[in-house]
Amino acid sequence: MGLYTAILLAQSGIEVEVLERRSVRSSHSRAIGIHPPALAALEQAGVAEALIAAGVQIPGGIARSRGRTVAELSFACLPGPHRxxxxxxxxxxxRILSERLTELAxxxxxxxETVEAVHDVGTGVVTVTDHRTYRSALLIGADGARSTVRSAAGIRAKVRPYPDAYVMGDFPDTTGDGSTAALYLESDGIVESFPLPGGVRRWVVRMPSLVENPTAGTVAGLVAERTGVAVDTRNNTMLSSFAVRRRIADRFIEGRIALVGxxxxxxxxxxxxxxxxxWLDAAQLVPLVVDSLAGxxxxLGLRRFxxxxxxxxxxxxxxxxxxxxLGRPLPSALLTARNRIMGRVAGLPTVHDAVARTFTMH
Structure with a gap:
């Protein structure tokens, strides 16, 4: 978020500094999907073409259960050029965002640079890291869910935990599904798979509790058990597990400090x-920042933001x-009944198109 926000500001002639805790870019990729509205926003930063060239376009998805197709979803009905x-x-x-920012600034x-303290002094913001002190007219916090900036600004963000946990990994694609996403609706919980560049597919498995230190064999075994798909563990490139929570700040603006992401x-x-x-936060915020710095x-715009x-x-x-x-475990009889209803409803054009728009953030 910080890179993208800085690019938009730099393009508008604003001097920017991005403080990044990591000394090198992480090779661990968790987020992978860019939805059409965000891709349109990324066009403003001059990076959409490079991203599209490097990625895989997913034109739709298929839902399966016990080896049978439950429903199919096509994004061909979406408005705009990115369907x-x-x-x-x-x-x-x-990487692409970093390179673009380097071109501009x-x-x-x-x-x-690890942010340790933030002080809004009325005429500006003082940001203290483990190495030095920075002074700026404004500060935009894009420092993640456990945001130091948010805490320093005194903004409350109540946490709501969920009883859901997942394990995931990236493996060579052995499915034959090409660029289609696949959801396996099974009694023990959902399994999701998404194509990635280079003939790779990401598998995400719903679990009853957090899996500590998952292995390639663990993920492959779960996928095979629930879906019948054999996963090649020899060239696994990423493993992760996570629990789920919701945390939404009471407000996104406090004095000279704003939050995004x-x-x-x-x-x-x-x-x-x-x-x-x-990214959509930043696209709406940056014009307000530019106007504010111009006097x-x-x-009103910040309240609307x-x-x-x-x-x-x-x-x-x-x-x-x-x-x-929809991905939680269900008894066999209930799963069968729900899948039957889902299949019938998904076949209705108006419902199909509404679901496609919802899943792509339109």
Missing amino acids: YVLAIPQEQTE PNALRRG DAAHEVSPIGGQGMNLG TDVG NEERRRAALAASRQAHINMM
Whole structure:
């Protein structure tokens, strides 16, 4: 979020500094899906073309259960030019954003800087890291769910935990599904798979509790047990496990401090909305920042930003909650009945198109 926000500001002639705790870019990619509205926002930063070239376009999905097709979903009905979800590892997205920021502001990215304290002094903001002190007219916190900036600004963000946990991994694609996403609705819980560049597929498995230190064999065994798909463990490139919680800040603006991304709203990654929400936050915030620094009164615009982006975060949270409910374990008889209803309803064109728009954040 910080890189994208800085790019938009730099393009507008604003001097920026990005303080990044990590000394090197992480190779661990959790977020992978870029939805059409976010891709349109990324066009503003001049990076959409590079991202599209590096990613896989997912034109739709298929839901299966016990080896049979329950429903199919096509994104061909979507408005605009991007009628797909773009799948690209987060590491590649960050690389492309970093390169674009370097083009605009070669010295803006300051790696290895951990923010320890933030002080809004009325005429500006003083940010203290483990290495030095920075002074700026404004500060935008894009420092994640456990945001130091949010805490320093005195903004409350109540945490709501969910009883859902997942384990995931990236493996060579052995499914034959090509660029289609697949959801396996099974009695023990959902299994999801998404294509990635280079003939790789991500598998996400719903678990009853958090899996500590997952192995490639663990994930492959779960996938095979629930779906019947054999996963090649020899070239596994990523493993992760996570629990789910919701955390939405009471407000996204406090004095000269603003929040975007997970610092403002942490939602379940199931559905892939969190990263996209952050980019849309920045796209709405940056014009207000530019106008403010030029001396324009943006009080009304900031109130609208706060209301609209919180509303968007709450809507994404509700959708993620529905997604998780659909993926929870069900007794066989209930699963059969639900799948039958889902199949019939999904066949209705109006319902199909509404679901496609919802799942792509339209």
